[in-house]
Amino acid sequence: MASEDDAVVPTTAPVDATEPSDDVSLEKAHLEAPESSSTDHSEYTSILANPESYDVKHPLNTPWTLWYDTPGQKRANASNWQQSLKKLVTFDTVEDFWGVFNNVLKASELAPGSNYHVFRAGIQPACQDPANGKGGKWTIPAKKKPDTDNIWLNVLLAMVGESLDSPTDICGAVASVRARGDRVAVWTKTANDKDLQEQLGKQLKQVCGLAAEEKIGYLIHYDAGNSKNPQDAYRV
Template sequence: MAEGADAKVEKEEGEITPSKGADEASKKHPLEHHWTLWFDNPQTRKGQAWGSTMRPVYTFGTVEDFWCLFNNVVQPSNLIVGADLHLFKKGIEPKWEDPKCEHGGKWTLPVRKGGKGPDAKGPTQLDTFWLHTLLAMIGEQFDDGEEVCGVVLQIRSKEDRIAIWTKTASNEAGQVNLAKQWKEFLDADDRIGYITHADAKELDRGAKNKYTI
């Protein structure tokens, strides 16, 4: 060690001192919640009980990890018919029976077909709606964000659908406000309906909207 009270320990040969800039760049920006992406492949679903083929793909909790995931998954417009994507808060399964979902319901936005396929130029309306919905959720842009369980994307032959699942169907003010904000974020004009999971489970396709915006 060099002489003197202010002497510094000499660095080992080859030792690198991280710069302040590099240290700052390595920091990630945490989200308020962790989120899990689930995928249900229609090719493995045939003959299987509903929900049994649903698999968690990736869980993230930072802005950077979200974009890492989003930039490396197939865009909605290029998914095969029958595919389902789910993005839910960590610890909540995208199933009616989950304790956080069982007393809730869902707002469903139908998205007309158009511009699908690998040769499509630029994002389709479906891709844009999906991205903006995800950003609104993980960015906590909803006033009643604690009501949100997650969002489901369904690719179907006639019409695709995006549905936000919420916790408390009886909370009319919260549900209506959330739906209004969602439509504003997407700049969507179509009317959307809210169906409770209890009605959907009991009445199947005969379930009627509890709320409409």
């Protein structure tokens, strides 16, 4: 069930939300857009293409919350960033995920300096949150604006659909729009588990369609906050 606070974010249409039922994941719900072909693709057709399924709700394993922030003209710091952070909506079904995703601006269309955050409900997108305190983040750079949106969507589908290994280690993801280049980061709980993090990093590269020679890095939150020149703990 999706719910909204008073925060305002640019949208293309209102989000509709009702109660959930029938427990399936994003992947099992087959929400890919149906292909236009004479071949029978009924096995893979979206449930939304079936009029009898319009009122069916498919719960996610856990609720997720979309946050938005834009520091404005001032250089971001802990104080003004917290003031600019807005909790927008919490969703807990496949259909409400798409209702939210399809009715807010694309990540690439946000103003430079802005961020979208999608985190498990109850976890704030901040290093100070207890769930994030011993964690870190994988960062995937976007070379072009279309890459930003593709990477963001693919990461969200894998994350919200719980299709990655050790999905409960994932706290959330952030899409950051910057003049020097957009990026998407995936936050995890246990930075000191090298094997787990490197396996997750490899999966994220596959999810985002990165070539084997393209490297992504994992930065520990503690290092980022306590070092003048923090270095990646892992690279894959």
